[in-house]
Amino acid sequence: MTLDTDPPLPPEPSEEADWIRAAQDGDRSAFARLVERYWDRLYRWLYHVTRDRHTAEDLTQETFLKALAALKSFRPGSNFRAWVFRIGHNNFVNQKRSERRTKHQLPEDTAAPAIGTEAAIENRETLELVAKAVADLPEDFRVALTLRVEEELSFREVAKILNTTEETARWRVFKARQKLMKVLSPELLPPGATTGEMT
Amino acid sequence: MNCQTVQNKILTLPDPRHIPDSLREHVGSCGACRTWAELAGRLEGFLERLPTPAAPSDKKAALIARLQRHPETVELAAEQPRSFREFLRQNATLVGGLAAAIMVAIGVWATLGKNGTKQDVEVATPKDPFLEKMVQRDVALAKATTYGQKLEALGGLADDLSAEARGLARIANPDELRDVARWFDRIVKDGMIRQAEKMPGNAMTPAERKAQLTELARKLGETADEVKKATGEVPPDAKPILERIADTARFGQKKLQDMAG
Numbered sequence: 001m002t003l004d005t006d007p008p009l010p011p012e013p014s015e016e017a018d019w020i021r022a023a024q025d026g027d028r029s030a031f032a033r034l035v036e037r038y039w040d041r042l043y044r045w046l047y048h049v050t051r052d053r054h055t056a057e058d059l060t061q062e063t064f065l066k067a068l069a070a071l072k073s074f075r076p077g078s079n080f081r082a083w084v085f086r087i088g089h090n091n092f093v094n095q096k097r098s099e100r101r102t103k104h105q106l107p108e109d110t111a112a113p114a115i116g117t118e119a120a121i122e123n124r125e126t127l128e129l130v131a132k133a134v135a136d137l138p139e140d141f142r143v144a145l146t147l148r149v150e151e152e153l154s155f156r157e158v159a160k161i162l163n164t165t166e167e168t169a170r171w172r173v174f175k176a177r178q179k180l181m182k183v184l185s186p187e188l189l190p191p192g193a194t195t196g197e198m199t
Numbered sequence: 200m201n202c203q204t205v206q207n208k209i210l211t212l213p214d215p216r217h218i219p220d221s222l223r224e225h226v227g228s229c230g231a232c233r234t235w236a237e238l239a240g241r242l243e244g245f246l247e248r249l250p251t252p253a254a255p256s257d258k259k260a261a262l263i264a265r266l267q268r269h270p271e272t273v274e275l276a277a278e279q280p281r282s283f284r285e286f287l288r289q290n291a292t293l294v295g296g297l298a299a300a301i302m303v304a305i306g307v308w309a310t311l312g313k314n315g316t317k318q319d320v321e322v323a324t325p326k327d328p329f330l331e332k333m334v335q336r337d338v339a340l341a342k343a344t345t346y347g348q349k350l351e352a353l354g355g356l357a358d359d360l361s362a363e364a365r366g367l368a369r370i371a372n373p374d375e376l377r378d379v380a381r382w383f384d385r386i387v388k389d390g391m392i393r394q395a396e397k398m399p400g401n402a403m404t405p406a407e408r409k410a411q412l413t414e415l416a417r418k419l420g421e422t423a424d425e426v427k428k429a430t431g432e433v434p435p436d437a438k439p440i441l442e443r444i445a446d447t448a449r450f451g452q453k454k455l456q457d458m459a460g
Binding site: 028029031032035036039040043044047048053054056057058060061064065066068069126127128130131134138140145146148149150154155163164165167168170171172173174177178180181184185188189190 | 207210211213215235238239241242243245246247248249250251252253254255256258259262263266267270273274275369372373434435436437
């Protein structure tokens with residue numbers, strides 16, 4: 001049973017705290033370790049937000065450069081990941097405001113599962129449908145949902161990254177799921193099941 | 200608890216696969232809600248596994264290599280202000296000048312009449328599409344030589360602000376939205392209505408005056424309708440702010456309609 005409350009923040013690994021301190025003192029190779037730790041996660045989230053891998057990669061790089069520039073303002077002991085993601089979100093919003101460019105691409109190079117059972121194939125097809133439905137979500141819903149699910153952030157943390165209230169963060173995730181359920185309900189049934197068979 | 204409420208609560212959970220005790224009894228005894236919970240859980244599982252294509256180039260490796268081997272070559276990037284409110288805070292002089300210019304243009308015009316001199320305020324165009332528009336409207340306001348042109352410019356400002364509010368309502372934090380609502384209030388009440396009230400009888404022909412005020416009233420009515428419609432799709436804390444903008448627009452519409460006669 002999981003209570004419907006935000007989980008406590010995990011303790012900051014002491015190793016990461018050391019890297020941050022060293023980086024704040026000017027050690028760029030320490031900052032490189034932070035890049036190594038968080039780059040892929042940030043890129044993944046920005047990809048699902050922007051729906052374009054070029055933009056996602058550019059924004060990820062820009063985010064880390066800005067994080068490095070602002071590192072002295074980071075408060076030791078607070079959540080570094082959330083801080084970086086907030087910078088990433090700010091960059092995304094700035095980029096949208098200045099360019100108003102949208103690209104809609106389905107995943108290009110996603111690896112298909114090696115196993116070809118019928119269930120695996122049906123799951124892969126469902127996953128593609130889910131990916132497309134997520135890409136079609138209004139942007140603010142998609143941003144909040146992917147933060148919550150991919151990064152397993154609490155609604156409070158999502159709100160801090162998006163510079164909004166916890167209530168709004170929860171509402172956006174709710175609306176995203178609501179829209180997805182409306183579009184995808186038939187596709188979400190397990191392979192071979194009908195609605196009446198689910199127990 | 201009815202099924203709709205339970206199903207909505209499931210979608211509001213941090214993770215729909217973990218049903219709390221408060222919902223478990225109903226979900227356990229209701230077939231429809233049990234199915235809903237299972238589908239929502241499956242959806243969550245798929246969302247966790249969304250495919251991500253590889254990045255097109257290897258900027259990650261390149262940045263790490265530079266940080267390790269040539270740290271002095273890494274150019275840092277300053278963070279741009281993200282929100283309208285942050286822009287206001289970081290560019291207080293610029294925006295203060297802009298706001299002052301709008302209010303001075305209105306105030307001087309009202310005090311000195313159409314031949315009065317107006318204060319020129321030089322402002323650099325900010326790199327934000329909304330504020331660029333605001334600056335352009337301010338320039339139009341400053342260049343206006345007739346009451347009619349001034350009212351037109353103010354009407355345009357009101358349009359831009361309400362459009363910005365509708366755009367921001369879903370994504371901005373409520374404080375930012377309140378800033379826009381306050382500006383809209385000032386433009387409509389201190390700007391448009393006051394200008395229309397102070398317009399001397401000989402500023403334009405009665406027919407021109409009626410046509411302009413009627414048109415501005417119509418646009419404010421449209422604004423009120425559009426903003427009201429937008430309240431259906433915004434977070435709960437944005438609703439009252441949008442409703443305030445809609446109320447101001449309706450107030451302005453009625454005042455201008457009454458003045459049009």
